[in-house]
Structure formats: C-alpha cells, structure tokens
Amino acid sequence: MAVRPPQQGDDEPDSLEFGIAALTPYLSEANLTFPATTDEIVRALGDPAIPYDANGNAVALSEALAAVNRSQFDTQRELLDALHPVLEEYRESGGGLFSQLRALLPF
Template sequence: MAARPPTGDDDGDAEPVVFGIATVDKHLRDAGVSFPATGEDVVAALGDPEVKCGPNGPTVALSAVVERTGRSEFETRREFLDALYPEFERERTQSGGIVSWLRSLVS
C-alpha cells in the first residue's frame, strides 16, 4: 500500500507515502526477519511499531493487527503480509470512511 505524492509541487525528489503492509514489509527487510516465524516473534523483532493504515489515516500497533489475523504461525514473509492486508484495509476503511478517502485523494 502506497500513495503517490501530490503532483504539481516543485519537489521532484518526493517519496511516495507508504502505509500498511508496505511499511511492514520495509520493517521486515530492515530487520532481516526470517520465516517461518510466529506473529509474536515478528512483532518482537520489529519492536511493535505503529503503522499508518492509509496516506492520511490513523496508526495501529503491529501487534494488534497480527492478533486480528487469528493466526500464530506464518511460513513465509508473503503469507505474513497477505494475512495482514485485510486487517489494515478494515482499519483504514473503518477509521474515516469515504470522507477520509476523498481527502486522501486531494491532499
């Protein structure tokens, strides 16, 4: 999950706004987490970061999202991220609905 920066500004070096599983994936790569692993092991290795749920959205603790998956073991990094995706989507859509989504498009 990532959003492109707004167009029309003069900063050609702007990075995309990263959130959700894209943020978690970056943390996983930086920490060198290996799989298979338990959700608890992954959260501990990453330090339970707060992860943005959308470009302008709220943050949620990684531990809370992992808990919501209802799973304890993950065979691969992709399986872990795939399990987290619907939980981040749910959090993003419940946190502000269509008005927040529209705001994210114009900001």
C-alpha cells in the first residue's frame, strides 16, 4: 500500500484565528478612521462573521457590537478592548442555545 505524498501549496492555514485576532485583518484592510461609530465600523468592514472559537463558530460583528453597549470608539485599540470580553463570553457559552441546537443536528 502506498501513502499519498503531502500536497504542495495547501491553502489551509497553519492556525485558525478567532476572537479579536480574527477581526484585525478586516480593520487593516478597511478604510476606517477613528473615532468611529458602531454603524460606521459595520459599514466599513461589511459586517463580517467573526469566529469566536477554534471550531469556527462565528458571530456577526454587528451583533457583537450591540452587546458592547457603546455607540462610538475613539481608537482601534478601544474597539478591540471592548469586543474582547463579548467574544470571550460567546466562546465560553458556546454561542448560546441556537448554536448548541445546531451542533446537535446532523446537517
């Protein structure tokens, strides 16, 4: 029996970024200046789904920002610092009841 050789040029990442680390590339590529409102941030970034755990579960940026209960951020660091505990809560809770039910379904 032969073993297939490893694929060259594999597009799979070596690691999966989640939480605020997954949001950072969006911020780097966006035409966004601070101070910025939550609406401006969502529009500039396109409301991406932000993975909050290593399993790839994600939450929309707009939903995470709604949980922050702030409408404006003076700096990018302030935004990331505010989102960190929200994304951690999603990670620790498994995303809530809907995500847990979806995980139980076979499709």
